[in-house]
Amino acid sequence: xxxxxxxxxxxxxDRRIGSHVTLTLDAGEVLCLLGPNGSGKTTLFKTxxxxxxxxxxxxxxxxxxxxxxxxxxxxxxxxxxxxAHGAFFPYTVREVVLMGRTAHLGLFAAPSARDHAAAMTxxxxxxxxxxxxxxxxQISGGERQLVLIARALxxxxxxxxxxxxxxxxxxxxxxxxxxxxxxLADEGxxxxxxxxxxxxxxxxxxxxxxxxxxxxxxxxxxxxxxxAAQLQRIYGVAVAVTAVTVxxxxxxxxxxxxxxx
Amino acid sequence: xxxxxRQTLTLLAAVAALIGVxxxxxxxGRYPVAFADVLxxxxxxxxxAPHGLEPTLDTVVLQVRGPRVIAALLVGAALAxxxxxxxxxxxxxxxxxxxxxxxAGAAVGAVLGIFLSLGVVAIQFLAFAGGLAAVGMVYLVAxxxxxxxxxxxxxxxxxxxxxxxxxxxxxxxxxxxxYNQLPAITFWLxxxxxxxxxxxxxxxxxxxxxxxxxxxxxxxxxxxxSLDDEEAxxxxxxxxxxxxxxxxGATLMTSAAVAISGVIGWIGLVIPHxxxxxxxxxxxxxxxxxxxxxxxxxxxxxxxxxxxxxxxVPLGVLTAFVGxxxxxxxxxxxxxxxx
Numbered sequence: 001x002x003x004x005x006x007x008x009x010x011x012x013x014d015r016r017i018g019s020h021v022t023l024t025l026d027a028g029e030v031l032c033l034l035g036p037n038g039s040g041k042t043t044l045f046k047t048x049x050x051x052x053x054x055x056x057x058x059x060x061x062x063x064x065x066x067x068x069x070x071x072x073x074x075x076x077x078x079x080x081x082x083x084a085h086g087a088f089f090p091y092t093v094r095e096v097v098l099m100g101r102t103a104h105l106g107l108f109a110a111p112s113a114r115d116h117a118a119a120m121t122x123x124x125x126x127x128x129x130x131x132x133x134x135x136x137x138q139i140s141g142g143e144r145q146l147v148l149i150a151r152a153l154x155x156x157x158x159x160x161x162x163x164x165x166x167x168x169x170x171x172x173x174x175x176x177x178x179x180x181x182x183x184l185a186d187e188g189x190x191x192x193x194x195x196x197x198x199x200x201x202x203x204x205x206x207x208x209x210x211x212x213x214x215x216x217x218x219x220x221x222x223x224x225x226x227x228a229a230q231l232q233r234i235y236g237v238a239v240a241v242t243a244v245t246v247x248x249x250x251x252x253x254x255x256x257x258x259x260x261x
Numbered sequence: 262x263x264x265x266x267r268q269t270l271t272l273l274a275a276v277a278a279l280i281g282v283x284x285x286x287x288x289x290g291r292y293p294v295a296f297a298d299v300l301x302x303x304x305x306x307x308x309x310a311p312h313g314l315e316p317t318l319d320t321v322v323l324q325v326r327g328p329r330v331i332a333a334l335l336v337g338a339a340l341a342x343x344x345x346x347x348x349x350x351x352x353x354x355x356x357x358x359x360x361x362x363x364x365a366g367a368a369v370g371a372v373l374g375i376f377l378s379l380g381v382v383a384i385q386f387l388a389f390a391g392g393l394a395a396v397g398m399v400y401l402v403a404x405x406x407x408x409x410x411x412x413x414x415x416x417x418x419x420x421x422x423x424x425x426x427x428x429x430x431x432x433x434x435x436x437x438x439x440y441n442q443l444p445a446i447t448f449w450l451x452x453x454x455x456x457x458x459x460x461x462x463x464x465x466x467x468x469x470x471x472x473x474x475x476x477x478x479x480x481x482x483x484x485x486x487s488l489d490d491e492e493a494x495x496x497x498x499x500x501x502x503x504x505x506x507x508x509x510g511a512t513l514m515t516s517a518a519v520a521i522s523g524v525i526g527w528i529g530l531v532i533p534h535x536x537x538x539x540x541x542x543x544x545x546x547x548x549x550x551x552x553x554x555x556x557x558x559x560x561x562x563x564x565x566x567x568x569x570x571x572x573x574v575p576l577g578v579l580t581a582f583v584g585x586x587x588x589x590x591x592x593x594x595x596x597x598x599x600x
Contacts, residue, residue, distance in 0.1 A: 013408060051491045075497030082492055088352035089487055089542035099485050103497030108478040110545050155496070 341555020
């Protein structure tokens with residue numbers, strides 16, 4: 001199972017946002033996409049999901065062009081966690097997660113007992129059982145983000161693309177979501193996520209890709225790509241990357257800004 | 262979706278209320294009939310024992326009130342179901358079935374028919390065809406205008422075309438014979454079930470069912486359609502095709518309803534909203550409850566229309582008088598319906 005972008009140029013209609021993007025996501029790995037605001041991360045994700053047509057190049061799922069696949073076939077292979085958002089109608093958390101089962105349902109079918117069970121399993125895996133009957137529009141932004149991740153799990157796809165899954169979360173939930181992402185990869189699922197925090201890439205990523213002004217400027221193992229010079233180049237601020245040894249937790253890398261505070 | 266006790270209770274209460282309203286509608290009026298007698302007449306009509314009551318009762322129950330009550334049931338159910346579908350489709354609880362210009366198109370068709378002094382069946386056909394044509398045009402315009410949010414373009418095209426069709430109605434009214442045609446046009450535009458013929462019902466019922474069928478079959482996809490367009494596609498829904506199927510179904514129902522009743526507002530806006538408060542937004546519950554409540558509401562309002570005054574009150578006027586305070590009350594008291 002492999003998701004691949006080949007020489008991809010992407011954008012909206014007459015506006016080009018990025019180009020020359022070639023990358024692959026394999027089952028069982030976490031690929032973390034770093035890039036400053038406006039570098040084109042969300043647009044790239046939408047193109048990879050087949051929601052936007054590529055301006056050049058192609059997106060391949062197991063060698064098949066995503067444009068030739070019907071929507072439900074794509075959804076069974078790749079799920080999407082958008083940035084947490086409002087909803088228009090007061091569905092319960094359980095109903096929102098059940099919507100993740102749609103690609104597995106016949107056109108005229110409603111969710112079966114099995115789909116309900118799959119949704120509840122996903123809800124429990126994210127520790128949301130107490131919110132199952134809460135109304136999605138009335139829970140906090142962080143809780144909504146977790147619900148959307150549960151929905152992607154219920155979708156039961158081999159690949160998950162997450163757009164800033166930690167953006168709305170408190171410190172504890174950020175760590176819990178990163179742990180969950182790592183666990184998903186260990187279960188054989190390929191995860192592509194974007195984040196604004198280089199430390200998150202250090203914590204959970206096998207590989208890191210950096211998007212700068214619409215082009216991939218680096219892609220490789222986290223320790224190789226995430227150098228101070230490289231981070232400084234894409235974010236435009238001076239940083240230091242240091243190894244920290246914590247008793248019992250081994251050695252970790254962290255990224256520190258060097259501005260004169 | 263599994264129903265909670267509360268939801269089952271809601272459904273039962275809606276069914277009970279509907280039966281109660283229908284019973285009252287058959288009994289009251291200028292010629293009151295005891296409910297037991299209504300049952301006896303219907304039983305005799307269905308092939309049971311002769312009722313042995315006055316023959317006038319046959320006329321009142323079977324020919325006057327029967328078709329009218331059934332028409333109210335069908336039209337109310339159709340408008341409420343179409344409204345529920347459109348509200349999900351446009352992700353907006355303030356949308357009514359005529360948002361894409363069904364009523365305006367049907368009005369032009371019917372008014373043209375009256376203007377040309379055509380027969381009742383021809384007028385109904387023109388109303389039906391006008392409604393379908395108006396929505397078809399709105400959809401085509403929205404398809405040709407690219408590069409914007411598809412839903413926004415649909416709504417704007419509906420508003421623009423609706424006002425053009427409104428101008429056509431105004432022109433026809435201006436040109437119409439003020440003594441014969443103008444009253445007939447005004448009467449039609451205000452909506453009424455008083456002249457319902459059983460044959461109208463036989464023509465409309467299959468169309469209503471044909472429109473309802475895709476809405477029921479696609480009930481789960483319609484839930485997902487109420488999410489953001491890209492999100493729904495990422496979840497595996499071919500949004501363009503499902504949206505078209507919903508528009509066709511809802512338009513078919515609304516056109517068929519408007520063709521027999523004239524323009525009746527408010528039901529498609531207020532009833533689904535009310536139903537959502539009772540059952541939550543899941544369309545597989547929302548649709549049946551909207552149908553039950555819409556049918557009951559129009560039977561009740563139509564019964565009022567023919568009993569509260571010496572002359573009949575136009576239905577469109579009465580639904581507005583009943584619907585507006587109901588809607589404002591909902592706005593003020595319950596926020597759970599939408600945010």
